[in-house]
Amino acid sequence: MNGRTSTPVADEAVAGGPADGVVAGGPEAGALAAVAGRYAERADADGVLAPEVVAAVAATGFARHFVPVRHGGAASGFGSLLEAVALVGEQCASTAWCAALAAGSARLGAYLPERGQAELWNDGPDTLVAAGLIPSGRAVRRAGGWWLTGEWTYTSGADFSDWVLLCAPVTPDGTGAADGGAAPRQAGFFALPRADYQVRRTWRSLGMRATASDTVVVTGAAVPDHRSVSRERIYRGEAAGSAARCHAVPLRVVSGLLFAAPALGAAAGAVDAWRARLSGESPGGERARLALARSAGEVDAARLLLRRAAEVGDRGPAAGADARSAAGSTGPDAVPDTALDTALETVLDTASDTALDVALDAALDAVRNPRDCALAVELLLTATDRLFRASGTRAQAPGDRVQRAWRDVSCVASHVALRFESAGLQYADHLLGVPGVPGVPGAPSGGGGA
Numbered sequence: 001m002n003g004r005t006s007t008p009v010a011d012e013a014v015a016g017g018p019a020d021g022v023v024a025g026g027p028e029a030g031a032l033a034a035v036a037g038r039y040a041e042r043a044d045a046d047g048v049l050a051p052e053v054v055a056a057v058a059a060t061g062f063a064r065h066f067v068p069v070r071h072g073g074a075a076s077g078f079g080s081l082l083e084a085v086a087l088v089g090e091q092c093a094s095t096a097w098c099a100a101l102a103a104g105s106a107r108l109g110a111y112l113p114e115r116g117q118a119e120l121w122n123d124g125p126d127t128l129v130a131a132g133l134i135p136s137g138r139a140v141r142r143a144g145g146w147w148l149t150g151e152w153t154y155t156s157g158a159d160f161s162d163w164v165l166l167c168a169p170v171t172p173d174g175t176g177a178a179d180g181g182a183a184p185r186q187a188g189f190f191a192l193p194r195a196d197y198q199v200r201r202t203w204r205s206l207g208m209r210a211t212a213s214d215t216v217v218v219t220g221a222a223v224p225d226h227r228s229v230s231r232e233r234i235y236r237g238e239a240a241g242s243a244a245r246c247h248a249v250p251l252r253v254v255s256g257l258l259f260a261a262p263a264l265g266a267a268a269g270a271v272d273a274w275r276a277r278l279s280g281e282s283p284g285g286e287r288a289r290l291a292l293a294r295s296a297g298e299v300d301a302a303r304l305l306l307r308r309a310a311e312v313g314d315r316g317p318a319a320g321a322d323a324r325s326a327a328g329s330t331g332p333d334a335v336p337d338t339a340l341d342t343a344l345e346t347v348l349d350t351a352s353d354t355a356l357d358v359a360l361d362a363a364l365d366a367v368r369n370p371r372d373c374a375l376a377v378e379l380l381l382t383a384t385d386r387l388f389r390a391s392g393t394r395a396q397a398p399g400d401r402v403q404r405a406w407r408d409v410s411c412v413a414s415h416v417a418l419r420f421e422s423a424g425l426q427y428a429d430h431l432l433g434v435p436g437v438p439g440v441p442g443a444p445s446g447g448g449g450a
Helices: 027-046 051-059 078-089 093-111 114-120 231-236 251-279 286-315 321-325 337-349 353-396 401-413 420-432
Strands: 129-132 138-142 145-155 163-169 187-193 198-200 214-224 228-230
Touching: 027 051, 027 078, 027 093, 051 093, 078 093, 078 251, 078 286, 093 114, 093 129, 093 163, 093 187, 093 231, 093 251, 093 401, 114 187, 129 145, 138 163, 145 163, 145 187, 163 214, 187 214, 187 231, 228 231, 231 251, 251 286, 251 353, 251 401, 286 353, 353 401, 353 420
Parallel strands: 129 163
Antiparallel strands: 138 145, 145 214, 163 187, 187 228, 198 214
16 A cells, blocks of 8 residues: 555545445535545646545545445446546546546456455555556566566556556467466456556646656566456456446446546536636626536536436446447457357347347447547537636636636547547447448557546
């Protein structure tokens, strides 16, 4: 464990943390939002979250939100996390980002073999996990495990993490998958405790300044088999020892949601700041009032899109649906033909129109959710940009809430997982039934960095 666990938080958060993760609009999310708001300007200026804020992220249940129940977690849903993260984001988008990814990164731990999960959460479900999603470094097979070296950029929350899960390509001599698969894997995730990696401060950004999206450095670490898992299992939602819906949903269906939620909060905060500004003056001219109305409407529309995406995640997948959606995929992220064939045969062998309809609906969800998340963030960017431009010279001052929200949302919108072009084309090609179209990878190409 790192030093952040020794920070007293009794007056900054809900002492001890909740048993059931974060609850939308509940005292846990409200407690973190209050702490984040007090330190927001400092975080933006310093480029790092205050220790009190980091401690509150864990103490208010975000880290344990997706942790399996048998390890003391909540195995909770995406809808409640969306609302809780957005509430925090109204006060500080960087804190909201770290809270969302503390939950999302810990969720990846549920795919490790059971022994690896036990080690990961040996100190409790509030362990802070950071994840490097961009395949980097090098994993070489050795007796009983792997030898991992390399650097992983844009690993959000790395500076105050207790563990990391890092994605690395497997060298040709790394034969076989540690999780029991028959075919050699092309990439895997490897869990390392804090003593096995260093963090180099490299994150200097226009927005989302305090997300600690720094570089994880591994000079050489032995990773036993039970602390590794093939990337494909995570992409397909094949958790180890858990039947919880939050662990069964493929990563591509929900990854954009975790990245978009902080932007929703930031944009809602900008609307609130603009409303307060107009309320404190004369009602303002027509242009100012129309900016409020239109931007508020765009934030509402984005929230509806993201809520639907969260509902899809909470519904859970149909068997084989994600494999069907990856038909025609090529490259290292593609689902093997054998897996696709097996999934399709499973559906067709049921001779049930209902089963087929469910699978087809899930395939649509798999391409619609990324589209909805990307479209929602476009709406949020438009809303904050309008308010920033309407603010005039006053928005250029340090500490201006509208300016900070505009920078934060602009930063989030640049994330590769939220670009509408790729998500929109994949969705359109699905509707048109275009054959042989390369599928979108099961996880974003971008890492945790904002």
